[in-house]
Amino acid sequence: QVQLQQWGAGLLKPSETLSLTCAVYGGSFNDYYWTWIRQPPGKGLEWIGEINHSEITNYNPSLKSRVTISVDTSKNQFTLKVNSVTAADTGVYYCARSPRLITSSAVTSYKLDFWGQGTLVTVSS
Amino acid sequence: EIVMTQSPATLSLSPGDRATLSCRASQSIGNNLAWYQQKPGQAPRLLIFGASTRPTTIPDKFSGSGSGTEFTLTISSLQSEDFAVYYCQQYNDWPRTFGQGTKVEIK
Numbered sequence: 001q002v003q004l005q006q007w008g009a010g011l012l013k014p015s016e017t018l019s020l021t022c023a024v025y026g027g028s029f030n031d032y033y034w035t036w037i038r039q040p041p042g043k044g045l046e047w048i049g050e051i052n053h054s055e056i057t058n059y060n061p062s063l064k065s066r067v068t069i070s071v072d073t074s075k076n077q078f079t080l081k082v083n084s085v086t087a088a089d090t091g092v093y094y095c096a097r098s099p100r101l102i103t104s105s106a107v108t109s110y111k112l113d114f115w116g117q118g119t120l121v122t123v124s125s
Numbered sequence: 126e127i128v129m130t131q132s133p134a135t136l137s138l139s140p141g142d143r144a145t146l147s148c149r150a151s152q153s154i155g156n157n158l159a160w161y162q163q164k165p166g167q168a169p170r171l172l173i174f175g176a177s178t179r180p181t182t183i184p185d186k187f188s189g190s191g192s193g194t195e196f197t198l199t200i201s202s203l204q205s206e207d208f209a210v211y212y213c214q215q216y217n218d219w220p221r222t223f224g225q226g227t228k229v230e231i232k
Binding site: 059109 | 159169171180214224225
């Protein structure tokens, strides 16, 4: 059974760095893209970015200047860092798994089939 | 960026009713669309991918249709556990984007 277990600091001050890690149990780590999504309180879902085992990343342009996603294949873990946080970065952060979709022209991510439990991150002075 | 627009924002229905949720993409995305269900305090759950394919763990009361820019999620007969928020998501291009959600509430 696949499980994604995430952790990280839940309370930050403005200008600090958000850091969350997601550990993957079960399945083949190298066959997937590993994704971060966030959800402000009472609002919808925002895709932050993704990484695969070869460290190929895709980021949301709205956050790209502040976000880094990295991977540690030896531990089956991936990490999200967001620099210079503000109150607007408050919300629940989820990690998720996306299988690879192989088409005639590319290999890409698609459905998000397993999710972590979510971590509430609050940015407040 | 591809903008996903869901309607209605809220759907008030009774148990046993049929629910029809819509999702529109700002440009053609083929069938590169997924639907998720989210209950309060929980992570989203994948319901549909490829616009119309259900994972094996999802009951057949959930069905998806559409292609291009117009998509529909249908729940054939609402049970108490189906009252939740539903999101569509496109994976045709980066950044991946979600609709703003449709809340299905008990009338």
